[in-house]
Amino acid sequence: MPRLSGKICVVTGAARGIGRAIAEAFHAEGATVIATDKDVKAGQAMATTLGCRFERLEVSREADWQGFEAKVPTADVVVNNAGITGFEEGAVAHDPEHATLEDWRHVHRVNTDGTFLGCRYAIRAMKARGTGSIINVSSRSGLVGIPMAAAYAASKAAIRNHTKTVALYCAQQGWRIRANSIHPAATLTPMWEPMLGSGAEREERMRRLVADTPLRRFGEPGEVAALAVMLASDEATYMTGAELSLDGGLLAGSAAAPG
Numbered sequence: 001m002p003r004l005s006g007k008i009c010v011v012t013g014a015a016r017g018i019g020r021a022i023a024e025a026f027h028a029e030g031a032t033v034i035a036t037d038k039d040v041k042a043g044q045a046m047a048t049t050l051g052c053r054f055e056r057l058e059v060s061r062e063a064d065w066q067g068f069e070a071k072v073p074t075a076d077v078v079v080n081n082a083g084i085t086g087f088e089e090g091a092v093a094h095d096p097e098h099a100t101l102e103d104w105r106h107v108h109r110v111n112t113d114g115t116f117l118g119c120r121y122a123i124r125a126m127k128a129r130g131t132g133s134i135i136n137v138s139s140r141s142g143l144v145g146i147p148m149a150a151a152y153a154a155s156k157a158a159i160r161n162h163t164k165t166v167a168l169y170c171a172q173q174g175w176r177i178r179a180n181s182i183h184p185a186a187t188l189t190p191m192w193e194p195m196l197g198s199g200a201e202r203e204e205r206m207r208r209l210v211a212d213t214p215l216r217r218f219g220e221p222g223e224v225a226a227l228a229v230m231l232a233s234d235e236a237t238y239m240t241g242a243e244l245s246l247d248g249g250l251l252a253g254s255a256a257a258p259g
């Protein structure tokens, strides 16, 4: 029996990476998937391949969410996955001493404002039926400090905390609308490509990036998607306000390598 049959599932940032893997896993579990992304070409191509609906949605724009709400007024599951590091256009100073206010705000507009608007949409799209699952993709970086990615870390910490506020608010209203956050560590998606590069150095860079991870490898997008399926399904009806790590054991202890 598919675990998500009959559920309308909205996924932001679904054109590639973790969002795409979540859309694919939801589809495989019988959900009606509405994939969204700011990248229309890649999003439409992905949706055509999967056989699902696509809507353009830039998560930081309130007007986009209003337009989306008019087209998709009800949802059972909303995954607020779209996010940026701030390094998409190349090397930018994101340490707390040198980051510019505009670079800081750019990351927060997408990650923090985008998730706030996505949660607000989700509550409005779920409250008539009084049930649903909101899944916010935070990060390991939302649980620890990251010296060279201050805005990213702060925005992911805001997502973690806002998820708990949403969970408590919905419970307070007497709704069975759950909200939980997912905290992946390094997961191999196109987000990493500018940092990994190509050629002989690539393998060595990858090895160094996960040297402190007890499982000594990157996570796979499908591993994040498997957790999203569980949270979206009726198997997780008593889980709300929780934060779930997928980090190869990184936060289990100190960063010292085993042995």
Ligand SMILES: NC(=O)c1ccc[n+]([C@@H]2O[C@H](COP(=O)([O-])OP(=O)(O)OC[C@H]3O[C@@H](n4cnc5c(N)ncnc54)[C@H](O)[C@@H]3O)[C@@H](O)[C@H]2O)c1
Pocket (backbone or CB within 6 Å): 012, 013, 014, 015, 016, 017, 018, 019, 036, 037, 038, 039, 057, 058, 059, 060, 081, 082, 083, 084, 085, 110, 114, 137, 138, 139, 140, 183, 184, 185, 186, 187, 188, 189, 190, 191, 192
């Ligand atoms: N890859 C990792 O190692 C990792 C680790 C922890 C958390 N995350 C989080 O997982 C989420 C997905 O990451 P990914 O690695 O798949 O990234 P990615 O860059 O591979 O894909 C992100 C997708 O989001 C879309 N997007 C970006 N900004 C958007 C916006 N403003 N509005 C709508 N769509 C937008 C992009 O077009 C792209 O399709 C992000 O929130 C990221 O912070 C990733």
